[in-house]
Amino acid sequence: MVLFYHYLGWKYPDLLIIKWSYLIFNGSDAVSFFFVLSGFVLAYPYLQLGKSLDIGKFYINRVFRIYPAFLVALLINTFYAMRNDLSQHTLSTLYHLFILNDFKFWEEALLIKGKPNFLLLDWTLSIEMTMSFLMPFLIVIAMREKRLIIWLVLSFLLYSYITGQFFIHFALGLLICAYYQYIKSESFKHSIWYRYRAVILIVAFALFSLRHIDRIAPFGPTYNYVAGLLQLELFVYTAIASFVFIVYMIVSGKLQRLLQHRILLFLGKISYGIYLMHWVFVWSLFDHWEILLRYFPNNKTAFISLLIICLAATIISASILYYAIELPFIKMGKRITKKMSPTLIVSPDSK
Numbered sequence: 431m432v433l434f435y436h437y438l439g440w441k442y443p444d445l446l447i448i449k450w451s452y453l454i455f456n457g458s459d460a461v462s463f464f465f466v467l468s469g470f471v472l473a474y475p476y477l478q479l480g481k482s483l484d485i486g487k488f489y490i491n492r493v494f495r496i497y498p499a500f501l502v503a504l505l506i507n508t509f510y511a512m513r514n515d516l517s518q519h520t521l522s523t524l525y526h527l528f529i530l531n532d533f534k535f536w537e538e539a540l541l542i543k544g545k546p547n548f549l550l551l552d553w554t555l556s557i558e559m560t561m562s563f564l565m566p567f568l569i570v571i572a573m574r575e576k577r578l579i580i581w582l583v584l585s586f587l588l589y590s591y592i593t594g595q596f597f598i599h600f601a602l603g604l605l606i607c608a609y610y611q612y613i614k615s616e617s618f619k620h621s622i623w624y625r626y627r628a629v630i631l632i633v634a635f636a637l638f639s640l641r642h643i644d645r646i647a648p649f650g651p652t653y654n655y656v657a658g659l660l661q662l663e664l665f666v667y668t669a670i671a672s673f674v675f676i677v678y679m680i681v682s683g684k685l686q687r688l689l690q691h692r693i694l695l696f697l698g699k700i701s702y703g704i705y706l707m708h709w710v711f712v713w714s715l716f717d718h719w720e721i722l723l724r725y726f727p728n729n730k731t732a733f734i735s736l737l738i739i740c741l742a743a744t745i746i747s748a749s750i751l752y753y754a755i756e757l758p759f760i761k762m763g764k765r766i767t768k769k770m771s772p773t774l775i776v777s778p779d780s781k
Contacts, residue, residue: 432457452642462668469603486773494763503706576608591661638671703748
């Protein structure tokens with residue numbers, strides 16, 4: 431979704447057909463789904479599998495999971511952005527880039543919030559890392575009393591202007607995890623939520639698409655005033671929509687069977703790499719757009735063909751990134767934590 435969103439909107443963002451396409455390829459709000467899913471996945475081993483949570487080891491594994499692949503992608507994008515300077519003044523450019531830090535590379539490499547310069551989508555990873563350091567405490571709350579997570583979600587919703595609009599995403603993912611067994615049970619299938627699932631899904635899709643519905647038919651000053659008064663960012667709506675989507679995925683056997691297709695499982699395995707690597711391909715294609723057009727009979731053919739090339743190049747590079755960088759460093763993180771002495775351990779049955 432993110433790849434298609436960036437590609438489709440790079441050159442023709444104001445075309446009506448492109449705006450309509452965003453309802454399907456809604457990359458701007460796919461990040462909401464990513465964060466809610468992340469909250470669910472991070473909590474699952476502890477709330478559903480009964481594993482003890484060693485907070486220090488949890489942090490180390492997250493760093494090894496996120497940082498190595500990100501740093502490789504950041505370097506690739508940095509060298510592409512600086513390619514002209516590097517070709518003319520290689521040593522001087524490297525000195526200003528890495529030693530003098532004239533381009534704020536190290537702030538971006540450390541995922542300091544608000545400092546993307548070369549890999550513009552890494553603001554999401556700043557949030558992911560920040561919330562990764564908070565998640566163990568939310569998991570402990572859920573271990574003690576899962577109903578507290580409902581109140582936690584409501585608190586984040588009410589005070590999102592203070593806590594930040596993305597806290598609620600991880601809390602909603604945690605809520606799904608805490609009630610996972612109930613969602614899977616026959617009792618849930620007799621609830622009003624399941625009975626009206628089709629209506630709820632339609633509403634969720636509308637909430638998920640609000641940003642782009644507003645771009646097609648602006649809601650106007652009254653909505654903007656009320657939303658501003660209540661401090662309701664569009665990402666809050668898409669968090670709720672993502673919550674609904676994930677719950678439906680858990681209860682729908684047909685959808686689960688579809689999502690377990692080996693092609694989709696493989697794409698899921700390399701999805702972090704797809705997210706990291708697609709940007710440089712989209713960027714380079716549109717940097718050379720006028721030159722590339724000469725090889726195609728018309729703009730439409732070029733647009734579709736280069737999209738296919740971009741998709742193929744991204745999948746290939748993401749596969750390489752996964753097997754050469756992600757997987758080895760994930761294993762390294764596990765080896766390190768296996769040899770570590772315990773730090774602060776919380777288990778589901780501890781007092």
